[in-house]
Amino acid sequence: MVQALKIYLIAALARNRVIGLHGRTPWHLPEDLKRFKQLTVGHAVLMGRTTFESIGAPLADRRNVVLTHRPLNEVECYAELPRALTALAKVDLLFVIGGGKVFEQTILIAHGMYLTFVEGEFEGDTYFPEYEHLIGKRFTETRREVKEGFECVDYGLL
Numbered sequence: 001m002v003q004a005l006k007i008y009l010i011a012a013l014a015r016n017r018v019i020g021l022h023g024r025t026p027w028h029l030p031e032d033l034k035r036f037k038q039l040t041v042g043h044a045v046l047m048g049r050t051t052f053e054s055i056g057a058p059l060a061d062r063r064n065v066v067l068t069h070r071p072l073n074e075v076e077c078y079a080e081l082p083r084a085l086t087a088l089a090k091v092d093l094l095f096v097i098g099g100g101k102v103f104e105q106t107i108l109i110a111h112g113m114y115l116t117f118v119e120g121e122f123e124g125d126t127y128f129p130e131y132e133h134l135i136g137k138r139f140t141e142t143r144r145e146v147k148e149g150f151e152c153v154d155y156g157l158l
Contacts, residue, residue: 005088009096009103010039011128012116012150018124020099023054026122029150036097039114043093046084046106050126051098063091067102081105100126107131112156113139119149 012032013019020026041061049068052075058064064075065084071077078084081102088094096106107113107129115128135141139155 005085005091005094006111007094007096007106007109008112008114009107009110010036010114011098011103012118013128014118014120014122014124016121016124017127017130018122019103019128020050020054020126021122021124023050025054026124027118029116029118031147032116032150032152035114035116035152040095040097043095044088044091045095045097046088046102047097048099048102051102063088067105098126100128104129107134108138112142112154115153115155117151117153 011019012025012027012029014026018026040059044063044065045059046065046067049066049070049072052064052066052072058075065088066072066075066077067081067084068077069079076087078087096102096110113131135155138158140158141153142156143154145152
């Protein structure tokens with residue numbers, strides 16, 4: 001039986017929805033990076049060019065797909081989301097890992113979100129899309145774990 005592609009957004013964001021400043025994350029949370037790795041290893045990850053460049057290399061043990069109009073040699077690239085999704089049709093699980101524009105394009109087709117909320121508000125130029133209006137209409141909270149300085153909240157489809 002062929003299983004349909006399931007799409008999950010995974011992001012760390014400040015309370016003001018900041019996810020980046022000048023191509024970098026404005027905080028460093030090793031524990032959250034561990035969670036990111038545990039969730040994404042063995043699966044496909046989709047990102048924009050700026051996110052890929054900020055990482056610096058393809059993520060190990062994952063199929064790396066980049067949305068960009070400028071092809072890159074190291075990874076699979078597509079200029080448009082529909083083409084990327086067609087290429088990923090046989091994948092069971094896809095994690096969208098950023099940036100802001102890619103999150104905006106995929107939030108309404110996502111099956112869930114793994115969000116880490118960093119305490120405080122940060123200066124930024126890249127934001128996670130507004131999602132609050134989707135809670136209770138599209139997504140429901142499935143798990144919450146409070147840590148020192150941040151909390152992890154998982155959402156699934158209603």
